[in-house]
Amino acid sequence: MKAEGNLLKMATQHPERVDYYLNIGNDQVYVNDLIGHPLTLTWEHQINCIRCGRKTSKSFFQGYCYPCFLKAPETAPCIVHPEQCQAQEGIARDMEWSRTHCLIDHYVYLAVSSGLKVGVTRHTQIPTRWIDQGAHKAIKLARTPNRHLAGLIEVDLKQHLADKTNWQQMLKGQVKREVDLKEEKARASQLLSSDLRQYLVDEDAVTTITYPLDQHPAKVKSLSFDKEDEYSGRLAGVKGQYLIFEDGRVFNVRKHNGYLAGISSA
Ligand SMILES: [Zn+2]
Incomplete structure (x- = not known):
């Protein structure tokens, strides 16, 4: 599996256990199937406003450019x-x-x-x-x-x-x-x-609500594209809007709305 594009918060369905779909560019990746597998996340050093699409050096209010942050009803x-x-x-x-x-x-x-x-x-x-x-x-x-x-x-x-x-x-x-x-x-x-x-x-x-996460990590440390542009680890599960890796690193997908990213599994 390999996908790339601008991230948007995960879509969910709620049967017995939540089904997660990662929105990335034009793709929707079914995340539950990736649990237990090694994943690589990469960032292309670009953020596009989730409202107007323009490039922005910084994300405001989880995915907006500064002008949209100031005037959009969503913010x-x-x-x-x-x-x-x-x-x-x-x-x-x-x-x-x-x-x-x-x-x-x-x-x-x-x-x-x-x-x-x-x-x-x-x-x-x-x-x-x-x-x-x-x-x-x-x-x-x-x-x-x-x-x-x-x-x-x-x-x-x-x-x-x-x-x-x-x-x-x-x-x-x-x-x-x-x-x-x-x-x-x-x-x-x-x-x-x-x-x-x-x-x-x-x-x-x-x-x-039950999440696809069998074992909660003992320690958590957030993973941010603002600090690292590549990360590899085995996916332990998903909860809230977080991808949770076996080493305790956690990736808040919603916080990365608009980030141009890649995801691949071996
Ligand atoms: Zn904008």
Whole structure:
């Protein structure tokens, strides 16, 4: 197997165990089949913006050139801080984009990727968002008609809950598996301000996710094309958006969006 082109975050399917597809140029490489095999990753010292295609010496916001970072709706502050979204008041970098990305149903969820965390995602991104974060399990907490309201719920709960994943713990499998998400949801529902409780959802299904990774590495060290332009190692598995190698090196594919790269297996 050999493929080259600009990288894009891995596509996933979620049956019993997640199926991963590496998007590279015009190819989609089925990654699960590469597990256990030696792989070589190479970087061609070029990054192309994933939005406009222009060459950029540096990647901003995981794959954008600086001009796109400043003006694209995909990189607006509300992407990181949903509570700052103003699309519901008609204010946005691009209202047409916001009508299909911000003024649609969003979920606030609880997930366990390392510890328990709260997060926000568009309804179309379930379970993709959870898989990208390497979550072992997740539950829907609230459903809102726009991004801003979901952000307000998240901010309210951040007083009590983490909103970040510890990626090293996630990759080492140091996970608080004993967390009971139904119990945590009941607790979070009680803690939520009364004016936001109308958005709570009754649906109590816990989604569990299993990754193609039999043994978590004891130590992890990130692998970045900004520091190394070639790497070879045996692929141990995949979790979140990370390729995990047997020597503990981990490659965050999403962070390399737009990097012109090559991948080959012996
Ligand atoms: Zn651009």
